[in-house]
Amino acid sequence: MGYDLRRKRWEKVDVDHIREIAWNGKAFDQLIAEPETKDLIMNVLGSQLSLQTQSGVRDSKYNGFTMLMRGASGTGKTFTAESVAEFFEKPLCTVRCSDVGTTPEDVQKHLEDIFHLAKTWGCIVLLVGAEVFLERRNVNDVAQNARVSAFLRALxxxxxxxxxxxxxxxxxxxxxxxxxxxxxxxxxxxxPNRTYVWHNLLDNIQSLDKQAMDIRDAYGYTDELARLELNGHQMHQVVTTARQLAGLRLEKMTSRHLSLVAKSFQPF
Known part of the structure; x- marks a missing residue:
C-alpha cells in the first residue's frame, strides 16, 4: 500500500513500478518574483528545514513555520510551493480548504490527520483557499468563528x-x-512577466518532445500572446489545449493553434 498525496488516500501500488523520485531542482528558477523575494523565500525556508532536521534529533523542539501567500489567481503562488518542495526534495501535501469539512469538529480532525502524516513523512503542507479560515471573526457569524477557532487549534x-x-x-x-x-x-x-511564462511553457513542451511543435513559429508568437491579459493558470491551459488540438489534427503545434485557444479565454 502507498499513500497518494494527490487523492489523500491509501492505494494499492505495483512495487515493480516504484522508482526513485526525479526532483526538479531548477523549477524555482522559473518563478516570477523579484530576486530579493526569491532569495528571502529560499533562505528562510532553507533555514527552517535545517532547524526542523536538527530538532528532530534534539528532542523535537522545533515549533514549526507558517508562510502566507496572497494575491490574484494565476500569479505564481502554487508554483512557489511546488518549486520550493522540488528544490529541497520534500514531498508536498496539497489540501484544498473547501475539502476539509464545514463543522469545527470535521475541520480540526481532518487537519490533524493531514498534519500527522506530514510530520511523519517530512512533508511541506500547502493549504489552498486558506481565506476560509483566515478571515476576521465577527459576532454575527457563529459558524465561521467556530471554524477559525478549530483551525487555530490544529495550527x-x-x-x-x-x-x-x-x-x-x-x-x-x-x-x-x-x-x-x-x-x-x-x-x-x-x-514582460507573461512573455517569460509563455517561453517557459514552450520550453517544457520542447524538452518533452521537440517534434510536437513548430519551434520557430510558436516562440515567435509569444510577444503577441503576452499582450493578452491571461493569468498563469489560463496560459497553461492554452498551451495544453493547443497541443491537444494539434495532436488531434496530426499537426505540429503552431501559433495558429495557440491563437485560436488563447482568444477563447478573452471574455473571462
Whole structure:
C-alpha cells in the first residue's frame, strides 16, 4: 500500500513500478518574483528545514513555520510551493480548504490527520483557499468563528512547514498575526512577466518532445500572446489545449493553434 498525496488516500501500488523520485531542482528558477523575494523565500525556508532536521534529533523542539501567500489567481503562488518542495526534495501535501469539512469538529480532525502524516513523512503542507479560515471573526457569524477557532487549534499543535495560499483575503483575523512568520503578496502578471511564462511553457513542451511543435513559429508568437491579459493558470491551459488540438489534427503545434485557444479565454 502507498499513500497518494494527490487523492489523500491509501492505494494499492505495483512495487515493480516504484522508482526513485526525479526532483526538479531548477523549477524555482522559473518563478516570477523579484530576486530579493526569491532569495528571502529560499533562505528562510532553507533555514527552517535545517532547524526542523536538527530538532528532530534534539528532542523535537522545533515549533514549526507558517508562510502566507496572497494575491490574484494565476500569479505564481502554487508554483512557489511546488518549486520550493522540488528544490529541497520534500514531498508536498496539497489540501484544498473547501475539502476539509464545514463543522469545527470535521475541520480540526481532518487537519490533524493531514498534519500527522506530514510530520511523519517530512512533508511541506500547502493549504489552498486558506481565506476560509483566515478571515476576521465577527459576532454575527457563529459558524465561521467556530471554524477559525478549530483551525487555530490544529495550527497551534502543528510543528512543521505550512504554506497558506489565498486568492482573496480582505481582513486577516488578528489571531494569525503571531502565527504567520513570512507573509508574501503576489501582484498580477505584467506583459514582460507573461512573455517569460509563455517561453517557459514552450520550453517544457520542447524538452518533452521537440517534434510536437513548430519551434520557430510558436516562440515567435509569444510577444503577441503576452499582450493578452491571461493569468498563469489560463496560459497553461492554452498551451495544453493547443497541443491537444494539434495532436488531434496530426499537426505540429503552431501559433495558429495557440491563437485560436488563447482568444477563447478573452471574455473571462
Amino acid at each position: 497551534d499543535d502543528y510543528k512543521g512547514i505550512l504554506i497558506l495560499e489565498s486568492n482573496r483575503l480582505d481582513r486577516l483575523d488578528e489571531a494569525f498575526n503571531s502565527c504567520i512568520q513570512l507573509p508574501l503578496h503576489y501582484e498580477p502578471l505584467t506583459e
